[in-house]
């Protein structure tokens with residue numbers, strides 16, 4: 066055992082590293098062609114122009130520390146959701162908040178529960194806090210909520226639910242979620258991760274489904290925390306800003322556990338401006354709906370069975386080694402996400418792009434598989 070292994074606690078040594086989507090420049094170096102990235106569920110229309118303007122305006126003051134309380138944004142989020150500012154917490158991305166929640170509620174001997182094929186940060190956050198993660202199998206590519214309820218024991222403190230789920234793109238509708246929440250005992254906090262809520266609201270309305278009552282539950286101060294992010298529909302993944310809404314008595318501990326000054330003045334200004342940029346938001350949602358329809362029908366024509374999405378990405382089983390297929394797609398100039406790290410070695414996740422990007426992806430996939438693209 067090296068000196069460092071002796072110093073680092075066992076639960077930290079056991080941590081695996083997060084494998085992010087391939088950075089654009091690295092993929093361009095590897096393939097020697099101009100790339101588009103459809104691997105990390107970012108906004109293909111770019112950041113909101115209003116957010117860019119707001120960031121430019123605060124740039125001259127970055128010699129000063131930001132407001133540690135993120136007061137303006139918290140006030141705005143509280144108003145927007147009809148909750149009290151004490152029920153809000155803002156962090157540098159919702160990924161950071163997942164870490165804060167796990168470190169606040171877990172320790173060795175306690176556990177969290179989630180589903181297989183879900184957001185890859187849940188295991189990392191749980192294990193980094195010294196907790197044990199119980200992973201429950203899926204049914205029909207979606208969370209098996211009955212199995213999750215059955216897995217709860219006296220040492221459970223957290224249930225992580227991504228709704229809609231990444232990477233399958235599936236949604237749990239209101240009747241299923243509410244029936245589940247009624248079964249969860251008082252010693253367990255449900256983390257409802259709604260990173261893709263804006264897309265889900267749109268798809269659910271189009272399919273006559275009801276997406277979520279999560280904010281009503283927050284208003285009732287139930288044992289539940291809703292996570293949202295500015296990284297997806299608002300196009301601010303690079304500035305890192307996300308938030309949580311939950312019971313004030315619990316949120317105060319998350320405030321104490323957050324890294325001080327971790328939300329920058331640029332991030333707060335950008336988020337506030339993005340909330341006001343309804344034009345960019347609506348364009349994003351409309352582009353996503355059109356893109357989902359285009360990609361789903363093209364993939365079906367090619368013989369795949371993509372799962373109907375409630376998000377800004379599409380999951381499909383390629384029926385072959387997805388890592389090798391993704392490399393061939395990358396050679397054609399498109400980066401997608403093979404899902405081997407999720408334990409699904411034949412599945413691919415592709416982010417919905419602009420119309421031009423979606424066409425490029427379909428052309429790249431056709432060439433990579435030598436499947437004729439039906440026009």
Ligand SMILES: Cc1ncc(COP(=O)(O)O)c(C=O)c1O
Pocket residue numbers: 105106157158159160161184227230231258260293294295296302306307
């Ligand atoms: C389910 C889910 N939650 C949270 C996030 C992370 O968002 P953020 O950029 O705010 O850390 C993602 C990003 O891909 C996600 O898929």
